[in-house]
Amino acid sequence: MLSLVRTKPFQSGHGPLSPGSRAGLGAAVVLLALVSAVELADGRPANYIALMVAAPFLAAALASWRIVLGVGATATALGAGFALGERSVSLSTAIAVTCIALGAGIAAVTAGVRQRQAERIAELSRLAAVAQQAVLRPLGPQVGSLSVAARYISSTATxxxxxxxxxxxxxxxxxxxxxGDVRGKGLDAVRLASIVLGSYRHVAYERADLRAIVTDLDRAVARNVGDEDFVTAALVEERGGTLTIVNCGHPPPLLLRRGAVIPLEPPAPAPPLGFMPVVRPRVERLEPGDRLLLFTDGLGEARREGEFFPTADRAWRLLGHGTVADGLASLETALVEWVHGRLDDDIALVLMEYTGSREGVTAVVPSWEVGAAES
Incomplete structure (x- = not known):
């Protein structure tokens, strides 16, 4: 995937100026105008033209290399004009003009390097977005008898x-x-996430028991990770109004029911995928209107000044009204405000609402009892 990342050539610059280029150009023009005004007020000889060398460097902080080169040429021309206005050009004035020209060249090169780095980061960000979208398919708005919405909140813009x-x-x-949540970040984490999801999308149709799915996923993870790598995960099944949850070292889902928020803790703890978890299911009977929030640990770790985001306390007010998509949007807004826009970890959110059993669905036995019921 990294082979797709190439450094783009410089753009022609014929389009409208970017906000950064406008700001850099404006600051440089103001500086040149101020130095010129001081020189005109001071009279001969030219004492302040050396200050013009700062103009291209000021522009280089924000503007493109072409604009920086133009600013440098303008500063050099102004400096030369003031120097030629003297009765006789002194050595110090000639050196000042030469320094302006050299500074303009150095500033243009600096701006070019910065521009290439910015373009490469932007392309990497686009590649990251494509990779993430390839792994995480859009959910909802309706999956079976559930209204479903999902949201991915990135901790960084890079x-x-x-x-x-x-x-x-x-x-x-x-x-x-x-x-689920893969330990680590970067393309290796995305690769393992894609392996888990690929396996899950297959075995979820083949296995009647959620515990068998956990076993299959654990084997897939163990074949593709190191000794210290793992994947926390929670698996949920809704069958005829019966909710079954198995948890492999993941934060417990939150059940929202009639104003109450209930953490659905597992009957017994189990390690993450990759460490041969032995899970015990938790079973709940759903009521129409119940909502379930699934989330990764980035939500539980979001904090400001050492104080964690009060997810359980705010869950009903943020998630209990409107559509499930509206609820996740409200949660994200409140979360970003709480941490002042600075998250330590990415966050995946899934919110589902049980709308009632579908007609023709009669199976109410949870998957972990299917084998016993059939025998």
């Missing part, structure tokens, strides 16, 4: 991406969802 994952599938065994 190309560093995380391995948070989610999926929701309508299978013969009911609607099945997974949310």
């Amino acid at each position: 190309a560093e991406i995380g391995g948070d994952l989610y999926e929701a599938i309508d299978t013969p065994y009911g609607v099945r969802m997974i949310i």
